[in-house]
Amino acid sequence: MELSDREHALIAALCDGLPLDSRPYRALGERVGMGEAEVLACLEAMARDGIIRRLGVIVRHHELGYRANAMVVWDIPDAEVGAVGRLLGNAPEVTLCYRRPRRPPDWTYNLFTMVHGRDRESVAAAIEALADREGLAHHPRQVLFSLRRFKQCGARYGRRREAAE
Amino acid sequence: MLDAADRRLLAEFQHHFPLVPEPYAELAGRLGMDESEVLERLAALKASGHISRVGAVFTPHKVGASTLAAMAVPPEWLESIAELVSAYPEVNHNYQRDHRLNLWFVVAAPGRDEVRAVLDDISARTGIAVLDLPLLEDFHIDLGFDIRWS
Known part of the structure; x- marks a missing residue:
């Protein structure tokens, strides 16, 4: 799917967030030389085509009291990883579920899930329960808790010139 | 402290944000508030860090390219190398995790070549391999984050 330069400019402008203004789409359009109706049509098309996955309030877990954030990585046989990925992707505890490549010998895990919770103990227990419930306890896994957040912001897909702050 | 109206704002508008000329007025109508109150509450939630923005999450790889990268950084260098990594505008998440690979970050850019260039640059400047x-x-x-308030 090829996006036009105008769409790229709109995406770059949207990376900063929708203005908190009565007419936010008009304000966004003013930054990229688009009218309000064109911005709305463009965003609708991107949502319909699955380019925008979700439009709305983007919360910060840590500030909402979810202090424990675990990246749980699993080593699942390649033939099973699709089925297991769909299972974990639908599990209520899991907020992200991605298949990524192995990089042996440094890294042998191919399925990545995120689990958030109030504290480390409850997250560890939830992961244990998840593995048992889904019949995955026999697969090698590791839990990587976050110790420190150095940076968290939205992705900037715009070209550097447009994304410059 | 968050009150009930803040909680509804956070819980109910993480997806399907209205694509109409006055979306905050529409939110206000659904919540039984004035538009100005919705705007004030969202500004306050942003200032307090509870929300990062009202905005879009793009589907990975449909717009641009991205990767998750990991490095095994000697503990005494962690702070300075994390700072070096965070300084790239292409880096949007950067965490220390409890593993031999202790620095994990996400790199997003218009194309795969630009993503690769950032990883290569970090590796060249630090002398530490970067896992791609x-x-x-x-x-x-992705329907947003399911907040349980208890």
Whole structure:
């Protein structure tokens, strides 16, 4: 799917967030030389085509009291990883579920899930329960808790010139 | 402190944000508030860090390219190398995790070549190998974060 330069400019402008203004789409359009109706049509098309996955309030877990954030990585046989990925992707505890490549010998895990919770103990227990419930306890896994957040912001897909702050 | 109206704003508008000329007025109508109150509350939630923005999450690889990267950084260098990594505008998440690979970050850019260039640059400047773990398949339907208030 090829996006036009105008769409790229709109995406770059949207990376900063929708203005908190009565007419936010008009304000966004003013930054990229688009009218309000064109911005709305463009965003609708991107949502319909699955380019925008979700439009709305983007919360910060840590500030909402979810202090424990675990990246749980699993080593699942390649033939099973699709089925297991769909299972974990639908599990209520899991907020992200991605298949990524192995990089042996440094890294042998191919399925990545995120689990958030109030504290480390409850997250560890939830992961244990998840593995048992889904019949995955026999697969090698590791839990990587976050110790420190150095940076968290939205992705900037715009070209550097447009994304410059 | 968050009150009931803040909680509804956070819980109910993480997806399907209205694509109409006056979306905050529409939110206000659904919540039984004035538009100005919705705007004030969202500004306050942003200032307090509870929300990062009202905005879009793009589907990985449909717009641009991205990867998850990991490095095994000697503990005494962690702070300075984390700072070096965070300074790239292409880096949007950067965490220390409890593993031999202790620095994990996401790099997003218009194309795969630009992503690779950032990883190569970080590796060249620090002398530490950077593991490149791009997304191959996404199994999660993203409806936002399910907040349990208890």
